[in-house]
Structure formats: C-alpha cells, structure tokens
Amino acid sequence: MISIIIPTYNEEAATKAVLENISLNKNIEVIVVDGGSPDNTIKIAGAYPVAIIKSEKNRAGQMNKGGESAQGEILLFLHADCALEAGALEAAERAIAKGFIGGAFSQRINSGKLIYRLIESSGNLRAGIFKIFYGDQAVFVRKDIFLKLGGFDKVDLFEDVLFSRKLKRQGRLCLLNKRVFSSPRRWERQGILKTTFINWLLGLGFILGFSTVALKKFYYDLR
Known part of the structure; x- marks a missing residue:
C-alpha cells in the first residue's frame, strides 16, 4: 500500500483539488499534516477519508510526522498544489517492485506558457541525471529506508535535496515518466x-x- 503524505499550511484553496485527485485511487492511505493553518484547510480535509495530523509549521517536520505514522510500505510526499497523473501510483509501485528504493515523477507546470517548458525540462534533466529531486516532483520512498535515514532533515530550505542525497547512498533511484502537475503560483x-x-x-x-x-x-x- 502507498501512503500519501500532504504537508499543508493555509492551503484551503488547494486542499480540495488535491484530495479530489487522490480520491480516484483505491487501496491508499492519505495523511494531511497541517502546520497550524488559521484558514479552513483542516475543515476541508476533514470532509474526505483522510487522517489529519496537527504539527508545528515546518514542512520537513510535517512530512516526518506523516511518514512515521503511515501504514503503507511506500511513502509518497505530495505538495498540496500538485496533482498526480493517472497511473502514477501504479508506476511507483512497479518501480519499487523492480528494486528501486525510491524516486520521483516528471514535473509538468500547469500553464501553457512556453517558458515553463524550459523550466520543466531543466528540472527533469537534473533529476534524471543526478537523482536530486525537489518536493514538487512528489518524492516516493520505501518506508523502511525512510525510517532508517531518520526522514527529512528538519531545516528551513532544501530538505528535499538533502533527503535525495541521503537516498542516493542507500540504493537505486528513478525518475518516472508519469507526471506530477504543479501549480505555477509561486x-x-x-x-x-x-x-x-x-x-x-x-x-x-x-x-x-x-x-x-x-x-x-x-x-x-x-x-
């Protein structure tokens, strides 16, 4: 089973969309780890069959809480403003079955502007060659490896890069062709x-x- 961990903070506008997207999948666990949102994020999440964990505001710490409490053998960390392409979870399961310890998905930014194709291409090239993944690529990993590494370093930035570096020393990683669609909002x-x-x-x-x-x-x- 895959456990999907979604760290949130003031994501009421994105939470419904990401949970609707995920709800199309079966035999999964969804954990929303909220960092003390004063908006309606928790209320919106509560309308779905998900576990809700309250945490201090720190994305790395939030993801660690979710990962530690997850029941699945595979953990997938998904930003609230992202959505997975159909078949993405099955692709992750196949990758793990082939002996990869983790990986990420190819990024697609939800905009028709050509400059975003350049941004995506450079990011996917980096991830494919160096196996350094950013959080908006929906990183997935075997739970036993996640626990062995102690999860994400609780830092202010680049927790995803640091985690990728640790993962590379544990085994094979992959960048899947299946896409994760991310918001262009930032x-x-x-x-x-x-x-x-x-x-x-x-x-x-x-x-x-x-x-x-x-x-x-x-x-x-x-x-």
Whole structure:
C-alpha cells in the first residue's frame, strides 16, 4: 500500500483539488499534516477519508510526522498544489517492485506558457541525471529506508535535496515518466524571471555551503 503524505499550511484553496485527485485511487492511505493553518484547510480535509495530523509549521517536520505514522510500505510526499497523473501510483509501485528504493515523477507546470517548458525540462534533466529531486516532483520512498535515514532533515530550505542525497547512498533511484502537475503560483506571484533567478541564487548558495537559515533569510529579504 502507498501512503500519501500532504504537508499543508493555509492551503484551503488547494486542499480540495488535491484530495479530489487522490480520491480516484483505491487501496491508499492519505495523511494531511497541517502546520497550524488559521484558514479552513483542516475543515476541508476533514470532509474526505483522510487522517489529519496537527504539527508545528515546518514542512520537513510535517512530512516526518506523516511518514512515521503511515501504514503503507511506500511513502509518497505530495505538495498540496500538485496533482498526480493517472497511473502514477501504479508506476511507483512497479518501480519499487523492480528494486528501486525510491524516486520521483516528471514535473509538468500547469500553464501553457512556453517558458515553463524550459523550466520543466531543466528540472527533469537534473533529476534524471543526478537523482536530486525537489518536493514538487512528489518524492516516493520505501518506508523502511525512510525510517532508517531518520526522514527529512528538519531545516528551513532544501530538505528535499538533502533527503535525495541521503537516498542516493542507500540504493537505486528513478525518475518516472508519469507526471506530477504543479501549480505555477509561486512563479506567477513574483514573476517568472525573478523567481527563477532567486531559485538559482539559492541553489548556488546551498552548493557553496551557506546555512539553510541564512538562505531562508536571504530569500525573504528578496521577496
């Protein structure tokens, strides 16, 4: 069984859509881990057959809580503003059955703008070659491996990259052709070029060894 863990904070606009998308699948467990949303996120989630866990606001910590309480042999971490392509869960199960310990899905941003095709292509190329996955690619992993690694590092940024690095040392990873559809909202909010430039600077800072605390401050200073 696959357990889908969705970390949320003020996601009332996205929660219904993501849960409707997931509800099309059978024999799954869905866990919403909320970081103290003051909006109606929990109320909306409560209308669906999901487990709801309350947590402090920290995406890595929220995902860890969900992963630790999950009953499935496979964990899949899905952002609230994302949706899985039909057949994605079955593809993940087949990958695990073939001996992969985890992986992610190819990203598709929900917009017709051509620049998003470039962003997707570069991200999918990175993930395919280096097996470094971002959270909006819906990372999945065997639960026993997740527990062995102690889950995600509880940091302010790049918990997904750090987790990918740990995973690579444990076994084979894969990027599946099945897609995860993600919202363009963060690019649209600040502008595509500005957001891409900020992401590039943050990635460079991370590679150079700046702390995630410093990078988070830098990020909010630029917003």
